[in-house]
Amino acid sequence: MIYIENVYICLAAPVLIAVLCLRNDRRRNTAFLLGGMTACILSSYITTFLAMVLGAEGEYAAIDIAPFVEEAVKLSPVLFYMFAFRPKKEKLPESILMVSVGFATFENVCYLLNNGVENFADLLIRGFGTGAMHVICGALVSVGLLWLWENRWLRIVGTVGLLSVAITYHGVYNILVNQTGIPLVIGCMIPVFTMGMFWLVRRQIQFFV
Numbered sequence: 001m002i003y004i005e006n007v008y009i010c011l012a013a014p015v016l017i018a019v020l021c022l023r024n025d026r027r028r029n030t031a032f033l034l035g036g037m038t039a040c041i042l043s044s045y046i047t048t049f050l051a052m053v054l055g056a057e058g059e060y061a062a063i064d065i066a067p068f069v070e071e072a073v074k075l076s077p078v079l080f081y082m083f084a085f086r087p088k089k090e091k092l093p094e095s096i097l098m099v100s101v102g103f104a105t106f107e108n109v110c111y112l113l114n115n116g117v118e119n120f121a122d123l124l125i126r127g128f129g130t131g132a133m134h135v136i137c138g139a140l141v142s143v144g145l146l147w148l149w150e151n152r153w154l155r156i157v158g159t160v161g162l163l164s165v166a167i168t169y170h171g172v173y174n175i176l177v178n179q180t181g182i183p184l185v186i187g188c189m190i191p192v193f194t195m196g197m198f199w200l201v202r203r204q205i206q207f208f209v
Helices: 004-021 024-055 058-085 087-115 120-147 152-177 182-208
Strands: none
Touching: 004 024, 004 087, 024 058, 024 087, 058 087, 058 120, 058 152, 087 120, 120 152, 120 182, 152 182
16 A cells, blocks of 8 residues: 555655746646646546445456546646636647656556566556556547637537547556556557557658648
8 A cells, every 4th residue: 555645745846846946838847747746646536436436346447437537637737727828729739748747657656656666577568658658648639629629619529539539548558457468568568559650640741741
């Protein structure tokens, strides 16, 4: 058992100090990094509460409850930023990226403390897999916020649809990483492979444009 509140304080304190010291875009990005960590701990509380209410066990909660809660809560800092400050939409993708990185970082630290540090290969695969998965899910939602936000109906339907895709992707990842052996490796490599495909597609688009 780990006390995630204590872990959060240790990780969030220096990031919060950096937010107070930095200015402009650096401050915003660092604040979203902190927002991602905060979203992670809030997601843990909400998932635990829903699991208790629904009588769900650990694996069921990780597969059926956690993806929905985590992706919805992970989006909340960016939505608050959009409605409160009305930023330029070009700034949204990097904001979502920083939230995803903060979320994945806090989740990986908690996983490390809960499972130990003996198996380096497992931690390496899990670290890159979880990080890539959260970044991909954030990138999927950012498409809706960036290109569909001008039209009210497309904004709602498109963002909800892409959020559903992110939840499904997250759920499939959780199913595989809760297994052992080859399914675990495949589950952790799928996000890394997807990231590589995104990178290649982006380079091709930039080349032809």
